[in-house]
Amino acid sequence: MAMRTTSPSLSSAASLGYLLQNPHSLAWFATMPTSGSCIRSLSRFVFPSSKPSFAGGIAVSNLAGTKISTYGHGCRGVSRLSFVSPAASNLHFSTSSVMGFELSSDNQCFSVGKKVRRGSSRVRAGLDGDDGITLEEEQKLDRGKNFVVTTPLYYVNAAPHMGSAYPTIAADALARFQRLQGRRVVFITGTDEHGEKIATAAAAQGREPKDHCDVVAAEYQSLWKELGIDYDRFIRTTEANHEKIVDEFYRRVLDKGDIYRAQYEGLYCVNCEEYKDEKELMEDNCCPIHRKPCAERKEDNYFFALSKYQQAIDDLLTSNPNFVRPSFRLNEVQGWVNDGLRDFSISRAAVEWGIPVPTDSKQTIYVWFDALLGYLSALLEEGKEPGVDNAAAGGWPASVHIIGKDILRFHAVYWPAMLMSAGLPVPAAVYGHGFLTKDGLKMGKSLGNTLEPKDLVSKFGPDAVRYYFLREIEFGKDGDFSEERFINIVNASLANTIGNLLNRTLGLLKKNCNATIAVDSSTIPEDHIVRKVASESVKTANRDFTELNFSGACDALLAIATAGNLYLDDRAPWSRFKAGGSSAEEAALDLIVVLEVVRIVAVGLSPVVPEFCRRIYAQLGFTEEVFRAITWEDTQWGGLKAGQVMVDAQPIFKRIEVLEEEAGNPPPKAKGKKEGKKSKQKAPAAAASNSV
Numbered sequence: 001m002a003m004r005t006t007s008p009s010l011s012s013a014a015s016l017g018y019l020l021q022n023p024h025s026l027a028w029f030a031t032m033p034t035s036g037s038c039i040r041s042l043s044r045f046v047f048p049s050s051k052p053s054f055a056g057g058i059a060v061s062n063l064a065g066t067k068i069s070t071y072g073h074g075c076r077g078v079s080r081l082s083f084v085s086p087a088a089s090n091l092h093f094s095t096s097s098v099m100g101f102e103l104s105s106d107n108q109c110f111s112v113g114k115k116v117r118r119g120s121s122r123v124r125a126g127l128d129g130d131d132g133i134t135l136e137e138e139q140k141l142d143r144g145k146n147f148v149v150t151t152p153l154y155y156v157n158a159a160p161h162m163g164s165a166y167p168t169i170a171a172d173a174l175a176r177f178q179r180l181q182g183r184r185v186v187f188i189t190g191t192d193e194h195g196e197k198i199a200t201a202a203a204a205q206g207r208e209p210k211d212h213c214d215v216v217a218a219e220y221q222s223l224w225k226e227l228g229i230d231y232d233r234f235i236r237t238t239e240a241n242h243e244k245i246v247d248e249f250y251r252r253v254l255d256k257g258d259i260y261r262a263q264y265e266g267l268y269c270v271n272c273e274e275y276k277d278e279k280e281l282m283e284d285n286c287c288p289i290h291r292k293p294c295a296e297r298k299e300d301n302y303f304f305a306l307s308k309y310q311q312a313i314d315d316l317l318t319s320n321p322n323f324v325r326p327s328f329r330l331n332e333v334q335g336w337v338n339d340g341l342r343d344f345s346i347s348r349a350a351v352e353w354g355i356p357v358p359t360d361s362k363q364t365i366y367v368w369f370d371a372l373l374g375y376l377s378a379l380l381e382e383g384k385e386p387g388v389d390n391a392a393a394g395g396w397p398a399s400v401h402i403i404g405k406d407i408l409r410f411h412a413v414y415w416p417a418m419l420m421s422a423g424l425p426v427p428a429a430v431y432g433h434g435f436l437t438k439d440g441l442k443m444g445k446s447l448g449n450t451l452e453p454k455d456l457v458s459k460f461g462p463d464a465v466r467y468y469f470l471r472e473i474e475f476g477k478d479g480d481f482s483e484e485r486f487i488n489i490v491n492a493s494l495a496n497t498i499g500n501l502l503n504r505t506l507g508l509l510k511k512n513c514n515a516t517i518a519v520d521s522s523t524i525p526e527d528h529i530v531r532k533v534a535s536e537s538v539k540t541a542n543r544d545f546t547e548l549n550f551s552g553a554c555d556a557l558l559a560i561a562t563a564g565n566l567y568l569d570d571r572a573p574w575s576r577f578k579a580g581g582s583s584a585e586e587a588a589l590d591l592i593v594v595l596e597v598v599r600i601v602a603v604g605l606s607p608v609v610p611e612f613c614r615r616i617y618a619q620l621g622f623t624e625e626v627f628r629a630i631t632w633e634d635t636q637w638g639g640l641k642a643g644q645v646m647v648d649a650q651p652i653f654k655r656i657e658v659l660e661e662e663a664g665n666p667p668p669k670a671k672g673k674k675e676g677k678k679s680k681q682k683a684p685a686a687a688a689s690n691s692v
């Protein structure tokens with residue numbers, strides 16, 4: 001690797017560009033000061049992605065504008081970079097053809113290096129986004145590529161709750177969005193089934209551990225079905241293939257010299273299945289997450305030499321600031337790393353319910369050294385011999401692990417080190433989302449303060465649940481559930497802003513235009529106010545979905561529907577129809593504008609509320625097949641064609657009516673909470689606008 005100097009002031013928010021073409025290697029970056037102010041600018045080049053080789057690179061100029069350094073050429077497999085500037089004379093690259101640069105906001109330092117996505121053939125360059133390729137162009141280049149997204153593998157100590165559903169809904173929305181982008185998505189979820197906590201839970205139910213796991217895993221699968229979770233793989237860590245992969249992985253790490261035996265003494269939280277540092281505990285050695293005292297334990301265990309990976313993990317976080325997301329969680333992870341990484345025990349002597357240590361049948365493998373590998377085993381294609389490499393060939397590395405912030409350390413520190421030890425690439429990103437809380441505490445199985453997703457789904461339907469949690473709680477931050485807010489949000493967005501807009505427009509179309517579109521919606525001029533809003537908002541939604549900002553994406557799409565409502569009210573087509581002649585023709589065009597708006601919203605929101613959007617498409621006169629074949633391209637204006645006949649307006653979302661205490665059914669409630677107002681769903685009046 002090239003020489004590396006570090007600069008304390010590099011800003012990840014600063015200009016960014018990278019040129020890349022390398023299917024195999026991992027990312028690294030070199031950062032250096034610009035030697036005072038000698039660097040004035042970095043110029044950059046954009047290369048067509050279709051070329052098997054590329055030429056060009058970076059030009060660095062000094063304050064007088066004189067070019068002082070250039071990077072010259074590259075071709076498949078071989079490339080070379082030499083800086084000749086005084087600032088960078090110690091840098092010499094001779095690696096395969098991926099490199100990039102990043103300039104700090106104060107221009108005091110820059111980084112060069114390579115950023116790699118496995119299998120990537122993208123070529124990208126840019127500074128301040130001015131001549132870099134756009135997100136849309138980048139997505140076009142990525143079409144057909146693998147996108148592997150995972151949820152946590154849920155611990156089957158108890159049935160799923162709303163907290164377990166939350167990241168799964170988010171992962172499903174992301175998977176659906178990436179499918180719309182044309183990526184080959186592998187969406188992995190599943191259950192983590194070994195360990196002391198499971199054995200205890202099974203015993204408490206009077207069941208054998210495996211029987212207990214079967215029951216709870218089935219509950220997860222059934223809930224995912226109810227929530228419309230369209231996963232590709234459901235991995236259970238008690239599957240024989242997984243156990244073989246864990247065994248082989250362990251031996252690889254052992255062969256690397258990264259496993260040794262030693263005594264460990266410390267404070268253990270059974271609910272976290274983790275030894276804790278005293279400084280992170282609350283009074284009476286209570287775990288801050290589970291609020292239960294940790295127990296003193298002393299064990300003779302096998303250890304993973306995490307400390308050997310101190311520098312590598314540090315480099316990973318420095319070179320790839322997007323590895324941990326959202327960005328504010330990176331500091332937390334860097335804090336742990338800066339405190340010094342300590343080896344951790346990866347076996348248990350006293351736990352029978354686990355995968356045996358390959359070299360010592362008296363010990364079982366620690367749940368985390370087992371469960372994390374579930375992401376890999378899930379990729380093993382049917383009929384393939386179970387093994388680490390065969391599993392990895394199914395699409396490793398993951399594009400993003402979606403996990404709760406409680407398990408960030410395992411995913412952002414332990415897991416990459418384990419993978420490096422076993423000679424495998426690290427995932428592209430780890431996204432640590434926030435907690436659903438109840439009275440400020442994390443809702444969880446161990447605390448028993450959970451909210452029942454099945455109750456919510458059976459009462460309000462999957463779309464309302466999916467929409468509320470993705471739209472209302474900023475992904476990455478904590479959020480409390482409020483039933484009142486739930487009802488207000490889904491009514492306002494799904495029933496009113498979108499549902500009612502479609503309903504009243506279809507009513508007008510039926511009454512005045514024989515339920516038929518007169519001309520292609522593409523004939524609406526590009527500078528039409530509503531068309532412009534749609535075009536801009538779709539771009540925002542695209543960016544937000546890509547960044548897992550589901551709330552932002554929902555808002556952007558809702559803004560299109562709001563523009564449609566305002567336009568309809570402003571234009572009052574019902575009056576124009578009455579006037580007849582050219583006014584009536586204009587009114588017919590107005591309806592096309594609004595229906596096109598609803599169609600675009602349906603495509604864009606389909607990752608979040610797929611059933612709701614399917615119903616919209618059906619009402620717009622499209623077949624089920626057409627809806628199933630939509631892509632993100634269909635968010636572009638122009639999908640409605642002349643002659644298309646709409647079906648009769650039906651409510652696409654039943655407004656939730658809030659009733660007084662004595663009426664209706666009890667609402668789903670957080671356990672231990674007194675019931676508040678009662679609510680039930682009621683079909684809305686057919687068309688809400690009295691002007692129709």
Ligand SMILES: Nc1ncnc2c1ncn2[C@@H]1O[C@H](COP(=O)(O)OP(=O)(O)OP(=O)(O)O)[C@@H](O)[C@H]1O
Pocket residue numbers: 152153154155156157162163164166167271272402403404405406407434435436437442443444445446447
């Ligand atoms: N209250 C919550 N809010 C958001 N996500 C949650 C919540 N509870 C669990 N999760 C998700 O589930 C993952 C952990 O799954 P696990 O099966 O350990 O659930 P748990 O309910 O947290 O269990 P326990 O209470 O026993 O710790 C978390 O990392 C997170 O992604």
